[in-house]
Amino acid sequence: DAKTTQPPSMDCAEGRAANLPCNHSTISGNEYVYWYRQIHSQGPQYIIHGLKNNETNEMASLIITEDRKSSTLILPHATLRDTAVYYCIVRVNAGGTSYGKLTFGQGTILTVHP
Amino acid sequence: NAGVMQNPRHLVRRRGQEARLRCSPMKGHSHVYWYRQLPEEGLKFMVYLQKENIIDESGMPKERFSAEFPKEGPSILRIQQVVRGDSAAYFCASSTGKGNYGYTFGSGTRLTVV
Numbered sequence A: 001d002a003k004t005t006q007p008p009s010m011d012c013a014e015g016r017a018a019n020l021p022c023n024h025s026t027i028s029g030n031e032y033v034y035w036y037r038q039i040h041s042q043g044p045q046y047i048i049h050g051l052k053n054n055e056t057n058e059m060a061s062l063i064i065t066e067d068r069k070s071s072t073l074i075l076p077h078a079t080l081r082d083t084a085v086y087y088c089i090v091r092v093n094a095g096g097t098s099y100g101k102l103t104f105g106q107g108t109i110l111t112v113h114p
Numbered sequence B: 001n002a003g004v005m006q007n008p009r010h011l012v013r014r015r016g017q018e019a020r021l022r023c024s025p026m027k028g029h030s031h032v033y034w035y036r037q038l039p040e041e042g043l044k045f046m047v048y049l050q051k052e053n054i055i056d057e058s059g060m061p062k063e064r065f066s067a068e069f070p071k072e073g074p075s076i077l078r079i080q081q082v083v084r085g086d087s088a089a090y091f092c093a094s095s096t097g098k099g100n101y102g103y104t105f106g107s108g109t110r111l112t113v114v
Helices: none
Strands: A009-013 A018-023 A031-038 A045-050 A061-064 A070-075 A084-092 A108-113 B005-007 B010-013 B019-024 B031-037 B043-050 B053-056 B065-068 B075-079 B088-095 B109-113
Touching: A009 A018, A018 A031, A018 A084, A018 A108, A031 A061, A045 A061, A045 A070, A070 A084, B005 B088, B010 B019, B019 B088, B019 B109, B031 B075, B043 B065, B043 B075, B075 B088
Parallel strands: A009 A108, B010 B109
Antiparallel strands: A018 A070, A031 A045, A031 A084, A061 A070, A084 A108, B005 B019, B019 B075, B031 B043, B031 B088, B043 B053, B065 B075, B088 B109
16 A cells, blocks of 8 residues: 655644645555544544545545645534544555555644634 | 444453453444554554454464454454553454445554553
8 A cells, every 4th residue: 555644743723624635646546545533542533535536525525636646634614523633544445345454654633723 | 323342441451361352343344454553653453354264464463462253243352461562552443345435443442461
């Protein structure tokens, strides 16, 4: 799986959008971009994933650049409860099946301030 | 629909004892993954199992650690002759093995070796 690079920490004011970047310059054509978060030593929580199109769900939006070498996770209206470590992971989905391990890096510690 | 259930939540063992960590996947999920998170570190993949089969154990220490996922019952991560360095949070995740969705993680078992 390709390696990802994320800033170690970011701050955001409550109610504002949080934009978390991720570089994955060695991503392969069949690798998806996944985002997870871990709130204070709880189990990681799936947020969103995508291949090349932008994606949106009830939690967040994922913007993937056209060359797929980087992406941005957007939390549109951050709350204090969004304070967590956010992980960007690239992974092969083999033949449309959920496959194999996730390789977690150090992630970005997002702190949302009142 | 219960999520991934791990028990116990907290486990204290003396050096040299055995630790057994249990994981019941979500209903309908036949794929289980175990991860370890050492204090102040990221999550590390340990093992990936389907019912009665180990698919990928590339992250398992060579000695003292074993995992199983029997036809009936929960997945078990077993650590024999525990040492202080085994103190960590152990997370289990499950999936259907199909589709492009992320895993669902449990809340973890925090093992403390004294």
